[in-house]
Amino acid sequence: MDERTLLLLGMLRIESQHGYQLNEFIEHNLARVTDMKKPTAYALLDRLEQSGAIASRLEQEGNRPPRKVYAITEQGRQLFLRLLRETLSSAEPYVIAGDVGLMFLDALPLDEALKLLEQRLAEVRAQVAAIEKVPAHHLGLGIDLAIEHQAVLLRADDAWLTQLIERLQTRQSTSSTPAAPSAANGQ
Amino acid sequence: MDERTLLLLGMLRIESQHGYQLNEFIEHNLARVTDMKKPTAYALLDRLEQSGAIASRLEQEGNRPPRKVYAITEQGRQLFLRLLRETLSSAEPYVIAGDVGLMFLDALPLDEALKLLEQRLAEVRAQVAAIEKVPAHHLGLGIDLAIEHQAVLLRADDAWLTQLIERLQTRQSTSSTPAAPSAANGQ
DNA sequence: GGGCGCATGTAATGAGTTACATGATTGA
DNA sequence: TCAATCATGTAACTCATTACATGCGCCC
Structure with missing residues (x-):
């Protein structure tokens, strides 16, 4: 879970985005790094917003479905750094399925x-x-x-x-x- | 889940054992191969028995708590072989946490x-x-x-x-x- | 007599997935 | 007109974990 949170925060740190955008990028470019599915990402974004790590504003372009664009907050940056330090400094013993x-x-x-x-x-x-x-x-x-x-x-x-x-x-x-x-x- | 089933069946194929015994061996010798916890193993054994892959008989030694000794059935051997062939022949793309x-x-x-x-x-x-x-x-x-x-x-x-x-x-x-x-x- | 080992689990909880719902727009 | 893309989710389910319960025997 922490890994997924770290990923979302890290991506939002680079650029504010809406959920769909994040999911597309993950699916197309990060399939090898994470296997997080879309509903999981949406749910995590919700939780992160509730905890104050990110903030959203609604955006609408023409008649397309409205987007929730998330931006990382100062609190979110702190969380990001904490998680990043944790993951970088430790080596989880991997359990290989096969x-x-x-x-x-x-x-x-x-x-x-x-x-x-x-x-x-x-x-x-x-x-x-x-x-x-x-x-x-x-x-x-x-x-x-x-x-x-x-x-x-x-x-x-x-x-x-x-x-x-x-x-x-x-x-x-x-x-x-x-x-x-x-x-x-x-x- | 298949991995865990395969592991239990494989161990029972070598020798009939009770749950505690299986759990001890896993904890002491297979920590690097699997991270299955005890209640998970007990639950899986239950399900395997209900599906007919293994069969149990109660055993009691002195006044110690009774043991459920599981033996693999013919059906279980078939299942074991199927799972073994599956895992051996494929390479799950691993997702490394770090x-x-x-x-x-x-x-x-x-x-x-x-x-x-x-x-x-x-x-x-x-x-x-x-x-x-x-x-x-x-x-x-x-x-x-x-x-x-x-x-x-x-x-x-x-x-x-x-x-x-x-x-x-x-x-x-x-x-x-x-x-x-x-x-x-x-x- | 207090704690560890033996041997079984149950209950509560959590994380994540699958399948589905919705509804407008755009391209073949 | 049919399917795909855009954009958000919900509901039901599965799998697994953690924490707890039980109760006898053995050793210090």
């Missing part, structure tokens, strides 16, 4: 495990490729940094998975037992 | 940003160290694999953060403006 699967690799015959891991590898590579062809310097801000970070992790994942598949393949040619190597430590 | 902070690095004076990132780096390194001194081959299963994966990602994070701090430091000596480098792509 890791549970790895634990039970040996429940499948080796050749099937290999086939599945190769599918996973293909997806990881597709994600790397997708990131790499993003034009860079999206806007003045440090989005690039976040994207770069993602790319680094994805490449590490790629390398490890590739190596894991190789390890499993050598085992395939020697014996004919179920999967899971003896975990020769990475590095 | 990445939002990176986006707004330039909202802080460079020297403070550096100080905070160094704190983050220290935490990452502490996590790497903690992982590296885990004894390995926990049990017959592929936990080691999941741990190894974590270690690989953490080391990649370490390297990237270290490099980011360096990049920011050279910028510090040259100019005196706020943070955020031009994101020279990480290899």
